[in-house]
Structure formats: structure tokens, C-alpha cells
Amino acid sequence: MPRVMDAGDVARALRRMAHEIVERNKGGDVVLVGIQTRGVPLAERLARLIGEIEGRDVPVGALDIGLYRDDLAAHPMKELAETTLPVDVGGRVVVLVDDVLYTGRTIRAALDALTDFGRPAAVQLAVLVDRGHRQLPIRPDFVGKNLPTAAHERVRVSVSEIDGTDEVAIEDAT
Amino acid sequence: MKHFLSTETISKPDLESLLDLGDRFVEVLARPIPKVPALRGKTVAMLFFEPSTRTRMSFERAAKALSADTMSFSPGTSSLSKGESLKDTALTIKAMGADALVVRHKATGTPWRVADWTGLPVLNAGDGAHQHPTQALLDSLTIRRHFGTLDGLRIAIVGDIRHSRVARSDIWAFTTLGADVTLVAPRTLLPVDLEGWPVKTVDTIDDVLDGDVIYLLRIQTERGGASVLPSLAEYVERFGMTNERFDRLPEDSIVMHPGPMNRGVEISAAVADHPRALVEEQVANGVAVRMAVLLRLLGEEDVDV
Numbered sequence: 001m002p003r004v005m006d007a008g009d010v011a012r013a014l015r016r017m018a019h020e021i022v023e024r025n026k027g028g029d030v031v032l033v034g035i036q037t038r039g040v041p042l043a044e045r046l047a048r049l050i051g052e053i054e055g056r057d058v059p060v061g062a063l064d065i066g067l068y069r070d071d072l073a074a075h076p077m078k079e080l081a082e083t084t085l086p087v088d089v090g091g092r093v094v095v096l097v098d099d100v101l102y103t104g105r106t107i108r109a110a111l112d113a114l115t116d117f118g119r120p121a122a123v124q125l126a127v128l129v130d131r132g133h134r135q136l137p138i139r140p141d142f143v144g145k146n147l148p149t150a151a152h153e154r155v156r157v158s159v160s161e162i163d164g165t166d167e168v169a170i171e172d173a174t
Numbered sequence: 175m176k177h178f179l180s181t182e183t184i185s186k187p188d189l190e191s192l193l194d195l196g197d198r199f200v201e202v203l204a205r206p207i208p209k210v211p212a213l214r215g216k217t218v219a220m221l222f223f224e225p226s227t228r229t230r231m232s233f234e235r236a237a238k239a240l241s242a243d244t245m246s247f248s249p250g251t252s253s254l255s256k257g258e259s260l261k262d263t264a265l266t267i268k269a270m271g272a273d274a275l276v277v278r279h280k281a282t283g284t285p286w287r288v289a290d291w292t293g294l295p296v297l298n299a300g301d302g303a304h305q306h307p308t309q310a311l312l313d314s315l316t317i318r319r320h321f322g323t324l325d326g327l328r329i330a331i332v333g334d335i336r337h338s339r340v341a342r343s344d345i346w347a348f349t350t351l352g353a354d355v356t357l358v359a360p361r362t363l364l365p366v367d368l369e370g371w372p373v374k375t376v377d378t379i380d381d382v383l384d385g386d387v388i389y390l391l392r393i394q395t396e397r398g399g400a401s402v403l404p405s406l407a408e409y410v411e412r413f414g415m416t417n418e419r420f421d422r423l424p425e426d427s428i429v430m431h432p433g434p435m436n437r438g439v440e441i442s443a444a445v446a447d448h449p450r451a452l453v454e455e456q457v458a459n460g461v462a463v464r465m466a467v468l469l470r471l472l473g474e475e476d477v478d479v
Contacts (some may be wrong), residue, residue, distance in 0.1 A: 037209040067210035116207040
């Protein structure tokens, strides 16, 4: 199971992404929204890093997209995680944060969910890993690492808040 | 989970998982647009063979908040009055394309029979004096959201237990979740056979005023509840939640009622309007738990139980 990013790589990628988010938004106030489950701690870390650069608190939310999926029947929903948005997203720039961008279907569902909370001025997408194989016209704005993969492979992102360690690994699912 | 018919056999993990889902739907219902697309394309049919306003509307609201379509059936205007059998009615509604049936009937066991006849997921919305399991879920959720847990809580159910499907469902749900349940009723309003029920009984509400939850039931005149009482005044004297009794309750205790309330009988008007009477919260949580059950039955393909 080859490891493609270690804890240091993850930390450097997130720091660079934080700077890119600040630069793109020219210091305007953004709200970071992590997609459950592993997008949430990543969003919290990015918010902390942006806060350090900008010298202010950056609001962070969490979004569970289970109720918005288009494949509910194929992937039975066992549990829902919490959805919390700390501020009104209407009129603000929202940066969606997820661990892996793959088919784009999760992001499609997240956009639908977000829209039910208000009309953001803009939505941007930050992902730690882009592994390709998109099935929808969705592209990320901020990427930690581009990782070419085969469809039969699995990208496993571990974050210390949930898994006890920070790393990205590729597994063969076959 | 294929059906949701009774709280008597449901396991603690299954109950807790439905309550967890219920918590999520409380949040969904507080959103600016309190509606999610999870059950788009599904149709839920309401078969209420017994009059109901609140439960039917609560199920409809739950189905619609999940983007399911609903069909409704009222016995007064249907072919039942032309002599169509219950079975034919159920099969006809299945043939129209219903994906799940919500059934209320005055006869015990009807939802089980409808489930057998149709093979569709069935939600019991009340059968006779037997079970009303979504009421038990909403009551459990209301208590859990207030106290954080039911484990170790002392809950008294007061009133017409004999005719109450709410009591029968609550008793099993509350005790499965770890609460200690006491029934408070005149002998004539207790079930004839209490053997095997995980409860204690006392015969005046004054014996349970040190508890955490006082759950008041309505005297069900339509099921013969009033005929076995000497007088309503005497009932209030021994079983009513009066203002004086409310003042003797612990500060963090709560009062619940499944509605509709008889103000001045089982609950005084002032208590009914008190912030520690969670009657409106119960109603609001009812929509959330019915969403949880509908999603469990219709959002999953695997068939067991």
C-alpha cells in the first residue's frame, strides 16, 4: 500500500492552499465548509491557517450530503453526520473542503445542499487530493496534490483528528 | 428494517440509531428550506381507517420534507363504504404505485396483516389499543434531547393505560433505553394482565412526584375510558397534574402529553402552558422521527427483520 503523502506533505499542502485561498479572495471574508467526514477537520485546519495569515477568525461549518446523494438506493445510508453552518452563507464566498475529489458527485450533492441554506456570492472548491475520473463538469479551485489513479484503486486519506495520523495512501481495491 | 410496527421487539441499538437520525432531522427542519431530496420519486400512502388529524398531518409533513409524494385515503368517502374489503383496498393502493404504507386502524394487528398482503414496507400509525411506535420514538427523542439520555431516568405514565397504545409503545421504548417506568392509574384503567411488563404500578400521582418525567394520558372516552371512572373530579383529585402538584416536582423535571389534552382534567391549563411541559416539542419532534423511519424503510434496499 504505497503512501503518497506523509504528515509533512499534508501540512505543507494545506499551508500552500491556505495562501492560495487568501490570495484568490484578496482578504475578503470567506466561510469554510467541510464535507463530512474527513473534509471537516481539513476545513478546520485551513480556517486556522487562513486566520493566522489574516489575523482574524475564519468561520467553519460542516455539511453532511447524505440526504442529497443521487445513489441512495445503491449505497444505503446508515447514519447521518452533523450539519452546522456558523453563519448565513447567503451573499458570502463559501469554500467547500473535501479530502478526495473523484467523480464529482459528492460536490454536486454538496452544492445542492448549500443552496438550500442560502445563495452564496460564490462557491469555491478545495480538495487535498484530486484523483481524476470526473463524471460531472466539476473542477477544484485549490488542490493539495494531483494524483493520477486507476479506477480500481482506492485513495485513502487519514487525518489525525479521526484516524490518529496524517497521510494519503493508494490501495488496490480489486 | 423492513417494517416499523411495534416497539416491543426493537433492539436498543436500532432504537438509538433511529433517534440519532431523528436528531439530524430536527436540524433539517430548522433550515431556511426545510426539505431534502432523499426520497424523490417515492410515494407514501396514508391509510387511516380511524380518524386522525395530527398523526396523519405529521406523517405527510415528514414524507414531503423528504421529497416523497403522498396519497391519502379517508374511509368515509372510499369504497370501504361500498363494502370493499380491507385487503382489496390495500392491494388497490399498492397497484397505484405506493412504495410504503402508513396504516392506522381500530383493530389490533391490522398493520401486520396489511404488510403480509401487500409486501410493502408498513408503518404502524396506531392499531387499536395496541401500538403506536412512532409516538414512542418522538417521546423518547424529546426526553433524550432534554436530559441527554433515558438511562436511569424515572418516568411515570399517568392515566388511562388500559386503552392507550401510546402507553404500550412508550413502556417498551423507555425501558429498552434504560429508563425506570412506573404506571399510575385507577385499577379500572390498568391493563387486565400486566404480567411480564417491565413496570411498577402505584395508585396515585402523589407517589411519583419526585420523578424526572411525568407523562400524562388523556381519558379516552371514545374507547370507553370515562365509563369506568366514578367521576372526573375524583380522577383529578388522585391523578390530575394540578398547579399544586406541579410545584412539588423537581426543578429539572418535565411534563409530557401526547395530545389532544383535556385541560382541567389530566393537566391543568397553567401546567399545559408551562415551559417545562414539552407538548409542542413532542409534536415538532414527531415530524423528525417519522422522517427517520421513512428514510430507514425507503432509503435502503436491503430487506431484513
